[in-house]
Amino acid sequence: MTQLSKQMQDLSSAFAREGYVTLPNVVSKSRLAALAEELRGEYARARANGELFVGGGTISGHLNCFPGAQSRFVYDELEQNGVFDFVRKLSPSATRMPNIGCNLNLPNSSAQNPHADGNVASPFIIVNVAPVDTDLENGAMEAVPGTHLREYKYWQYALSGKPALRMRMSAGDVIIRLSSLWHRGMPNRSKAIRPMLAFTWEDGGSDLADPYTAHGGKITLLTNRYAQNLTGRLQERAFASLPALGKSYLFIRSVVR
Numbered sequence: 001m002t003q004l005s006k007q008m009q010d011l012s013s014a015f016a017r018e019g020y021v022t023l024p025n026v027v028s029k030s031r032l033a034a035l036a037e038e039l040r041g042e043y044a045r046a047r048a049n050g051e052l053f054v055g056g057g058t059i060s061g062h063l064n065c066f067p068g069a070q071s072r073f074v075y076d077e078l079e080q081n082g083v084f085d086f087v088r089k090l091s092p093s094a095t096r097m098p099n100i101g102c103n104l105n106l107p108n109s110s111a112q113n114p115h116a117d118g119n120v121a122s123p124f125i126i127v128n129v130a131p132v133d134t135d136l137e138n139g140a141m142e143a144v145p146g147t148h149l150r151e152y153k154y155w156q157y158a159l160s161g162k163p164a165l166r167m168r169m170s171a172g173d174v175i176i177r178l179s180s181l182w183h184r185g186m187p188n189r190s191k192a193i194r195p196m197l198a199f200t201w202e203d204g205g206s207d208l209a210d211p212y213t214a215h216g217g218k219i220t221l222l223t224n225r226y227a228q229n230l231t232g233r234l235q236e237r238a239f240a241s242l243p244a245l246g247k248s249y250l251f252i253r254s255v256v257r
Contacts, residue, residue, distance in 0.1 A: 004082035008089060015090060019148035020177035022169070027077045027129055029171045035071055036131040040193045042219040043104060055233040056223030060240040061109025062185045064224050065102040067197060069217035074129055074197060075100070083127060083174060087201070090176070091125045096205030098127070100212060103185070104221075105139040105194040110240040111186050113250055114144070114164075117179040118202050120151050124179045127199040130169035134196065139188035140166045141196075147182040154254035157182055158247070 004011075004023065015021045043063075046052045057063045078084055087094050118124060134140045144164045147157065166186070167175060177183075179202065188194050208214060226236040239246035 004086055008086060011086065012089065015176065015178075018145040019181035020143065020145070020167075020175055022167075023083065023174040023176070024170065025172050026081050026083065026174045027074055027172045031073055032129075032131040032171050035067065035074075036195050038070065039065065039067060039102065039104065039131070039195045039219060043106075043193060043221060046221055052221065053223060053228055055228040055236055056226055057236070058106075059233065059236045060112070060224070060226070061106035061188065062112060062224050063104040063106065064222035065104050065195070066100065066215045066218075066220040066222060067102040067195075068215075068219035069212045070219075071100070071102075071197065072212050075199070075212075078127065078129070078174070078199070083176070087125050087127065087176065091201065093204060094125055094201040096201070097208075097211050098199035098201050099206045100214065101198040101200060103196045103198065105185060105188040105196070107188050107191055107193065109139060109185070109188045111243060112184040113239065113243075113246055114142075114154075114157060114182050114184045116147070116152075116182050120180050123148065124201045124203075126177050126179055126201075128169075128175045128177070129197040129199075130171055130173050131195050131197060132171050132192075134167075134169040134194060136166055136168070136186075137188075138190040138192065138194040139186045140168050141183055142186050143167055143177070143181055143183040145181075148178045148180040151180075152182065153257070154250045156254075158251055 011021045052058060117126065142164045144162045147162060152160065169175065226232045
């Protein structure tokens with residue numbers, strides 16, 4: 001029996017109350033450090049060769065990424081340490097393998113607007129694994145405990161006054177959170193890309209029998225929420241450079257809708 005198995009009841013209660021739990025020191029730090037360098041290397045290679053897309057997160061500094069088949073060891077260690085058993089306890093519908101993803105927080109990124117992921121009416125589990133130490137300097141995520149307990153429109157969230165916290169993590173730590181927990185990516189003031197691995201069960205999990213075969217098993221940089229057309233690039237630049245304007249726009253739009 002893993003240590004996690006012994007703690008499941010207390011962790012389940014904390015998860016229900018806060019919308020997330022943190023598990024320290026789950027995945028090998030040395031192997032994660034090597035993976036982080038591979039991810040950073042692929043970004044540098046794509047940028048140097050002119051292969052990096054325009055917009056799609058490159059302006060605000062938050063990109064999505066498939067971390068490659070070489071990251072499978074993270075899944076294996078999570079399984080061995082009982083993390084996925086705990087996920088299935090929290091969400092019995094999480095029967096398939098998860099979608100495998102990663103976020104790259106680029107140097108000089110901007111703060112995202114607070115949001116919940118996916119369809120709030122159909123929340124799903126997200127397991128984040130920190131490949132590197134994650135702190136205020138390199139953009140530790142901001143989250144608002146308890147915001148998963150009701151559905152918020154943006155204006156309701158903005159006026160709720162709920163206190164946010166920064167989710168500092170050491171390399172190898174795990175955060176299990178609900179997609180309906182309000183959160184946002186924060187600025188990376190360091191000189192190095194800050195990766196964050198993600199295992200998610202939206203739509204019940206991956207459609208692939210082996211999700212590590214996606215993208216030919218290769219590290220692949222992917223767009224974030226902004227479209228790559230002219231409108232999308234203008235919107236991303238406006239939200240990144242004029243955050244007060246972006247907040248006002250989202251506030252008014254949520255009231256009107």
